[in-house]
Amino acid sequence: MTYCCGVLVREGLVMVADTRTNAGLDNISTFRKLHVFSKPGDRILAVASAGNLSISQSVLSTLTEGLENAETGERETLISASSMFQAAQLIGRAIRHVNATEAQALKAEDINYEVSFLFGGQIRGERMRLFMIYPAGNFIECTIDTPYLQIGEHKYGKPVLDRAITFDVELYEALKTSLISMDSTMRSNLGVGLPIDVLVVRTDVCDADLNHRIEAGEPYFHDLRSRWSAALRAAHKNIPRPPYKDQA
């Protein structure tokens, strides 16, 4: 399982991703799912992946090695894409390209070959953008109205995002909320786990403000988890008991 979320606010972009993978419950490993491609000052692009690991890794390798554009004959890589939109299209094409060779065999074995991606970042001269790319290679873009996107195990961590995230939230507040969302997900789904990779990018800087891995036992995240638990217990306690009387 996987949980990744991306938050796009006025001040910039936050992406967080767990690192737990499992091929069955008896085969659990740690793999990086958040990948950052950057030319500091010119562009920073980040890709977070969910779904079949062999497919998502092949898609990433394809994005790095390059994929021939049938129209232009050029070999396109993520780092050389001329716009965020064209980079998102390239990821979609890379998914379809890998599926064309891999999907049939996996389907025959009844193995889920679907992958999805969050793709965010900024290319100098453009605005910061965040996309979610679906297993078929189509994609949607994050907008001001709902300034976050999620892939993988998205439900447990959604309520806290729904309540706390708006486009005007400060950048590191958005990171804090993303980490609370990750905590809720980790509590309810063992398939999502530490370490957590975190990327924070300030608007118009075209470089990482923070590119960090939160390891197990790291004091701030540990403290965040206990404070959030304690605060929820207190919040819960402070709500009065239901006053209902039987009306049957």
Add this chain to the structure above:
Amino acid sequence: MTYCCGVLVREGLVMVADTRTNAGLDNISTFRKLHVFSKPGDRILAVASAGNLSISQSVLSTLTEGLENAETGERETLISASSMFQAAQLIGRAIRHVNATEAQALKAEDINYEVSFLFGGQIRGERMRLFMIYPAGNFIECTIDTPYLQIGEHKYGKPVLDRAITFDVELYEALKTSLISMDSTMRSNLGVGLPIDVLVVRTDVCDADLNHRIEAGEPYFHDLRSRWSAALRAAHKNIPRPPYKDQA
């Protein structure tokens, strides 16, 4: 969509269920999903349903009209079941019985015919029990270790149950937590909505302590929702900002 949860604590049983049904997003209605069968002082049995409404209603009608037991030749109803375990088995048989006549035609139309049930209550002389009955008619029973079960849209409302519910929680605290869980679900899934049906049963009473419908605009539930929102915002605010510096 649907959300129902049942909580089994030392002091008794809580069941809550929403009432929203939809046949597509453009066809939304209100139907009761929490059904109570009781002979006060002798037994109280409650069934909450999720899934295909035509199937779940037919299962309920079957449980009321009775289903012939192939071994004994007797016609068995829920209200006449001799134990909670046998009542749970009867519900499983009723699901299979209805599926035998209905499922094929629905499958042919690519309509999901699956249903699941929470079944809880007490028969005098037995302990209070709570079961979850799966679409195939098999079932599991709630135990002290995880004293709640959910059907339908279960993920959004699970974190709050995971944090707050233990077997020793007081009965109306358990109701409060169930209502917060319902609130989280309603906020994130429009397919779950008011009114909410609530049942509270005290251990060894074999009658409802509370059998109540929470309508839209009802002051306590409205207050619970705003207090919970405000408390979450405050809890969120009180957690310090991440102290991370870029280590890339």
